Amino acid sequence: MSVEIMLTVAVTSIIQSVFGAGVLLFGTPLLLLFGYEFVDVLIVLLPISVAINLLQILKHHTHIDFAFYRNILMLTLPLIAVFLFLVTHVRINISLLIGLFLLFIAFKEFSATVARLIDRMMAFEKTYFLLMGIVHGVSNLGGSLLTALVHHKHYEKDVARVTVAASYGTFAVVQLLTLGFFSRQQIDVSLADTGIYMVVGALVFMLSDEMLYSQIDREKYQRIFAVFLALSGAVLVLKSLN
Template sequence: MSVDILLTVIVTAIVQSIFGAGVLLLGYEFVDVLIVLLPISIAINLLQIAKHHAHIDFSFYRRVLLLTLPPIGLFLFLVTHTRINIGVLIGLFLLLIALKEFSPAVTRIIDALMKYEKAYFVTMGIVHGLSNLGGSLLTALVHHKDYTKDVARVTVAASYATFAAAQILTLWLFSRSQIDVPFAENGIYLVVGSLIFLLTDEMLYTQIDQAKYRRIFAGFLAVAGMVLMIRALS
């Protein structure tokens, strides 16, 4: 069993348990990373959906289905053997969204950008297909909408699981490249990820009130933005 994959699965599961969206493994080819992490990501999202399905914003989710899914499949197919680095741009955008919590001027800028919501959903699909960073744009949009924490997490979870399902289908149809991980080992990663979700949900997520959740969400976006920029420039 790969220790670095296991540790990344644990960190990913904790992050995804709180916010509904996870992060990529470091140091592996893009397509290979998706093949390992996507089933774990879907499992965690399904647990979140089962718990809070009544809180899903279905108007938001319909736009994901109609506007975001098609470009995910198309651009993931185009990029199965090429990695496009747009981390700096996405990182800067996440930092801007995070600053919305502290700056009225930034809030006005973000409000103006978010008026073009249909274009944003399409762009999110293109970005996710090219780089798997559409989840960052998804969490940024959900944070902007000022949902309650349960609505925010489960709406992200439903959308993110749908992203992952579209990616798995596209990769299964068009890509043969993958990390050589035995079925039993993949099963262990899946079980570990699910257990981490259950523990994090009970011991951490349920203890966070709405005001703290928004601040933590903003901090998460800021950290994610800085990490993306550092990775892109290194």
């Protein structure tokens, strides 16, 4: 069992417990820095992400924005599968662009000018959903665009988290199926270790949900979400410079 994987799972599971995304968004660059291959990182992290998302969906499934989720199914998922297949052969690094975009989105909370620019950009929503699929397929970073769009919509916190969880969980399922069909790469992690990582992620979710998420009111959640986007952007920018 890998200590760095276990620590990564524990820390990023706390983030995903609050925002619906985090295990893949932060776990991917962290494990890449530790020297793991991209596809191998997905094989480790995807089941953990799915497990946490399922727990979130079970708890708040009635709050899912199904109009939003239909766009994910119809516009985003096909492109995730296509571009994930392509990226198993060609690696593309767009971390810097995505990181700068997230920092820009985070400033919406502090600048009326930035807010107006983002409102105009988000008006092209169908194009945004298509772009999300391409980005997630090639880099595993589409979750950052997903959380940015959800933050822009100013949902109630339960709606925000479970809509991200449903969308992000579906991303992960499509990625697992695509990798199962098209990737022959294997990682040296036993089924037992994978099960332990999933249990750790689930336990962290239950503790964080009770001790952290439930204590955050709607207004505070919006501000924390902005900080989350800024932190995500900073991590991606730093990763791109390595």
